[in-house]
Amino acid sequence: MLHHDFPCTSEISRKFHTPFLSDLYTDLMAEQDRIDQLEQRIDQLTALVASLLPESNLASDASSGEEGPEPVEDEGVTEDDISMAATRGGPTAQEFAAYFDGFDFPNFSGGEITPYFSRTRGGVSNSVPPKHLWPNFIQTVVVLQHLRQVLGRPITLASTYRSPDYNRAVGGASQSEHVKFRAIDFQVSGLLPAQVAQVLRSLRGKVFLNPATNKSFTFRGGIGVYATFVHVDTRPNESNWVG
């Protein structure tokens, strides 16, 4: 703000007919501006600290967590992995992508989801999820699509389905929602995981329609905050944790 342009200055000058008082008044207004700015900054920092503090209802037992130490860091995908995933007798990644794209989510496509099905870790390959689990995933994406619209920022999907073997290989929890294809680990550009989780928790109690089943559901779900990503799933009960 340009302090010397403060609109009251000339009025004060006229009133007191003295440049000295006018200068003092200008200085005073400048100080007031600085105080206002500092107060604004304190509000911003207070909000940031509040979003970073774990909530009192966060689960403390490790069993409610979902991930191994670094679930996002998987080994690369090779052409061999992709052909293997397609020759197991189950559905192919392409079939899943076509199914997913049929729901016309504005901000998510099948093509960004399927590469994860071919991930490997310690020689164990992930796989394309069985068809009966596909509607579970659509349910969670419905919530994520809503979050995407609330935040107005791009969301990057990091981890979705894990086969039971692959889940063990990455150190996931034995009852992981990822094995049920109902969990997504994701990142939001420009926001801290704790900030994203705070907004996500505010969506609890909201009723959504799952277009895959044509049934409505109330979002409660699991929300996990990790150093570099957020976990969300649509289990019927609430669960919170910090990983």
Ligand SMILES: [Zn+2]
């Ligand atoms: Zn997860």
